[in-house]
Amino acid sequence: MAKNELLYEGKAKSIYGTENPDELVAVFRDDITAFNGEKKDCFSGKGILNVGVSAFFFSMLEENGIKTHFIRMGDERSMVVSKLEMIPLEFVGRNRAAGSLVKKFPFEEGQVLDPPLIITDYKNDERGDPPICDDIIYALGILTPEELGQVREMTLKINEILFEFFDKLGLLLVDFKIEFGRLDGEIVLGDEISMDSMRLWDKETGESFDKDVYRFGKGDVMSAYGRVVEKIEEWKRQNVR
Ligand SMILES: Nc1ncnc2c1ncn2[C@@H]1O[C@H](COP(=O)(O)OP(=O)(O)OP(=O)(O)O)[C@@H](O)[C@H]1O
Ligand SMILES: [Mg+2]
Structure with a gap:
């Protein structure tokens, strides 16, 4: 194309x-x-x-x-x-406390969050992507209560699917950020799901395989990202249909 x-x-x-x-x-x-x-x-x-x-x-x-x-x-x-009409919200699913959640609230790094948290931020770089609550989402006309319920449910389901998959690879899905948009009146998942938008820790050692390697200079980003790809490729080889 x-x-x-x-x-x-x-x-x-x-x-x-x-x-x-x-x-x-x-x-x-x-x-x-x-x-x-x-x-x-x-x-x-x-x-x-x-x-x-x-x-x-x-x-x-x-x-x-x-x-x-x-x-x-x-x-x-x-x-x-x-092509989607993007919804200006970031939906963050969290299975463990890390990153900004630990900075802002008294959680321990790595603390289990059960049930998982779904947090919404208003996607706007100039305003620093501030956290947004349901009432502001409705007042701005971004989503109706019914739509917000639907997107939260989709985010929870996506979390379950990704968490279970990474678990099989020996990785812990700590958290992830996704975006949705409208297509012919229907809400669908857009943007990306990658090592830039998730936190992945080795289940045994806690080693990071995501953008934190870059954020905090923990090592070589490309070998961390490459390791995730290798694990997925290994899984594909073992699960050929
Ligand atoms: N299917 C789609 N249709 C229209 N726009 C999309 C679609 N998928 C993603 N987008 C938008 O395309 C842009 C992708 O840009 P990118 O992710 O590089 O940067 P950003 O989102 O502006 O910044 P950051 O991700 O660093 O916060 C985003 O604005 C995203 O909302
Ligand atoms: Mg983006």
Whole structure:
């Protein structure tokens, strides 16, 4: 699918129009940022790893009845997706306390959160993606109470599917961030599911295999991301249908 004009350049992806007005191409770049863009780098090959992992999870979720924007892979660093009217919220699913949750509230790092927490942030870089509560979501007309209930339920189901899968790989899904959008009046999962948008810890050692490796200079990001891809590839080889 030929890419047309660049519609949006985010911090890690570029979104292009195509000759089909209902489809976009999302190019996963090698750029990596942390702390709301304060720390920035570029790691050759990162985009390829993240687009592959995202495509893998979108397909897995579709098989489990979750509608997503994923249509097919484009070239090695891009995917063709349905054009969504994005909902300006980030849904964060948390199975263990880590990151900003521990900074803001008196949780212990790694504390089990059972039932898992679903937290919503208002997606707006200039305002620093502030936490948002249900009443503000309704007052801004972002979602109706019924829609919010539906998206929370989808997020919980996605969490269950991803948690169970990573468990089989020996990894703990600590938390993840997802975004949704509207497609012909229906709410579907958009954006990405990658090592940039999840926290993954080794179940035994607690070692990080996600963007925290970059955020806190814990080691080589590309080998951490590569290890997740290797584990997924290993699982695929053992589960050929
Ligand atoms: N199917 C889709 N249709 C339309 N827009 C989409 C779709 N999927 C994702 N997007 C949007 O495309 C953009 C992708 O950009 P990217 O993730 O690089 O940066 P960002 O979201 O602006 O910043 P960050 O992810 O660092 O907070 C986001 O604004 C996202 O909401
Ligand atoms: Mg983003």
